[in-house]
Amino acid sequence: MVKRLLLILVMGFLLAALTACGEKPLLSDVSFSKDRITPNADGEDDVLRIQYRLSRRAYLSIYFLDQAGNRFVFRQHELRAPSAEEPYSVYFSGVVDGYVLPGESFEGFTVARRVLQDGTYTWVVEATDETGHTEQVTGTLTIADADAALPELRNFTVSPPVFTPNRDGIDDRARINVFVTKDYTSLVVYLLGEDGVRYHVAEDERSPSRPGEAGFHTFDYDAGVDLGAEPPPDGTYTVWAEVQDAIGQQVVATSTLTIKDGGVPKAYILNGEVQWSARSILLGETLYFTLTVENDSATPIRTSGPPPGTVYDSDQNYSTLGWTIQSGVFRVGIHCENALINYPWRWAVGDRSVLVEDEEGHLYLPPFTRAVVTGGIRFVDVEGARNPQYCWAGLIHEDVEIAQVNDRVDPVFLFIEVP
Numbered sequence: 239m240v241k242r243l244l245l246i247l248v249m250g251f252l253l254a255a256l257t258a259c260g261e262k263p264l265l266s267d268v269s270f271s272k273d274r275i276t277p278n279a280d281g282e283d284d285v286l287r288i289q290y291r292l293s294r295r296a297y298l299s300i301y302f303l304d305q306a307g308n309r310f311v312f313r314q315h316e317l318r319a320p321s322a323e324e325p326y327s328v329y330f331s332g333v334v335d336g337y338v339l340p341g342e343s344f345e346g347f348t349v350a351r352r353v354l355q356d357g358t359y360t361w362v363v364e365a366t367d368e369t370g371h372t373e374q375v376t377g378t379l380t381i382a383d384a385d386a387a388l389p390e391l392r393n394f395t396v397s398p399p400v401f402t403p404n405r406d407g408i409d410d411r412a413r414i415n416v417f418v419t420k421d422y423t424s425l426v427v428y429l430l431g432e433d434g435v436r437y438h439v440a441e442d443e444r445s446p447s448r449p450g451e452a453g454f455h456t457f458d459y460d461a462g463v464d465l466g467a468e469p470p471p472d473g474t475y476t477v478w479a480e481v482q483d484a485i486g487q488q489v490v491a492t493s494t495l496t497i498k499d500g501g502v503p504k505a506y507i508l509n510g511e512v513q514w515s516a517r518s519i520l521l522g523e524t525l526y527f528t529l530t531v532e533n534d535s536a537t538p539i540r541t542s543g544p545p546p547g548t549v550y551d552s553d554q555n556y557s558t559l560g561w562t563i564q565s566g567v568f569r570v571g572i573h574c575e576n577a578l579i580n581y582p583w584r585w586a587v588g589d590r591s592v593l594v595e596d597e598e599g600h601l602y603l604p605p606f607t608r609a610v611v612t613g614g615i616r617f618v619d620v621e622g623a624r625n626p627q628y629c630w631a632g633l634i635h636e637d638v639e640i641a642q643v644n645d646r647v648d649p650v651f652l653f654i655e656v657p
C-alpha cells in the first residue's frame with residue numbers, strides 16, 4: 239500500500255516535470271541557414287546563420303562532431319540571457335577554436351582559430367541552465383572547398399631581447415621579424431604588460447613584403463621615444479604577433495622583450511647661463527667658460543669626452559682631438575660665428591666625479607643630477623671676417639637634436655685683439 243502510494247507520487251512528479259518542460263523548453267527554434275558551406279572567401283556559401291532561442295538564462299555551447307567523434311568548438315559554455323523577442327543570431331564561417339590534426343605539430347606558433355576541414359559534421363547547439371538541466375539540438379553540416387591553409391607565423395624573433403629606449407644611441411630600438419606563409423587580412427604586433435595594457439608596434443615601412451602579402455615582415459619599435467612620448471614602464475613584456483586570413487583563421491606567436499632605462503632624456507644648461515672669462519682677449523689667449531648641465535629627467539643621459547677642463551686651440555675641434563660624434567651622446571659645445579663647423583669645441587657633460595660608467599665603458603650623467611662643465615679655447619688666429627664676433631654655448635644631443643632651449647645659449651660678444 240505504501241509502495242503503491244510512493245509510485246503514484248513519483249509518477250505525479252515526473253508528469254509535472256515533463257509538463258513543465260513541454261510548456262517551456264530551454265532551447266528552441268534552433269536553425270542553421272545552410273547545411274553546406276564552402277569557406278574560401280569567394281563570396282559564395284562562405285557563411286551561414288545560426289539561430290536559437292533561450293527561455294531562461296543558460297550556458298550555451300555550439301560545437302561540431304566529425305565522423306570519428308572529435309569535437310570542434312565554436313561556442314564554449316557561454317552565459318546568455320533569455321532571448322528577447324528576436325532569437326539569438328550568429329554568423330558562422332566554418333572557423334572554430336584552434337585545433338591540431340593527427341600527426342600535426344607546430345613550432346613557434348599556435349593556432350587560435352581554424353577552419354573545419356572538408357567533411358560532414360554533426361552540429362550541436364546545447365544549453366545548460368543554472369540547475370544543470372541540459373537540452374541540445376543537432377543537425378548535419380557539410381564543409382567543402384575549405385581554404386584550409388594556415389597563415390603560419392615562422393621565425394618570429396625579437397632583438398635585442400633587452401632594449402633601452404632612451405635616445406642614447408645604444409639599443410634604442412627593437413626589431414621584430416616574422417615570416418607569414420599566406421596572404422592575410424591583418425597582422426598585428428603588440429607588447430602586453432602584466433597590467434594588461436597593450437602597446438602597438440607599427441610595421442616598418444621598409445618591410446620586405448607589402449602589408450597583406452605572404453612573406454617576411456619587419457617591425458621597428460622605439461617605444462614611442464622618437465616622438466617624445468614616455469615609453470612603457472621598465473619591465474618584461476610579452477610580444478604578441480597575431481595574423482588573420484581572409485576566412486578568419488588566426489595564428490599567434492609570442493616572445494618577450496625587456497625594457498630597461500627607458501625614458502625621454504631632458505637636459506638643460508642651468509638657467510641658460512654661461513660664465514665667460516672675458517669679453518676681450520689678446521690673440522693667443524684663452525677664453526674660458528663655466529656652466530652647469532642639469533639632467534632633468536628620470537633617464538641617464540649619455541656623454542663622451544673630452545672631459546671638462548680641456549682647452550682647445552681654436553684651429554682644433556672635437557674630431558682632431560679624437561672625440562668624434564657618437565649618436566645619442568650629449569655634449570656641451572661652444573660655437574663662434576667665425577667657426578667653420580657647427581660647435582667645433584665640445585666637452586663631456588661632467589667629469590668622473592659625477593658620471594657613471596656602464597659595463598661597456600659608456601659614460602652617463604645620472605637622472606636628476608647636475609654637473610659643472612668648464613673649458614677653454616685658445617685663439618691662435620683670427621679666422622673669418624668678424625671681429626668682434628658672437629660666441630655662445632650649446633647642449634648638443636648628437637645626431638638627434640639641439641633643442642631650441644639649448645642652442646645659442648648666453649652669447650658673449652668677443653673681441654680678439656691682434657697686437
Ligand SMILES: [Ca+2]
Nearest residue numbers: 276278282283
Ligand atoms: Ca565559398
Ligand SMILES: [Ca+2]
Nearest residue numbers: 402408409410
Ligand atoms: Ca638606449
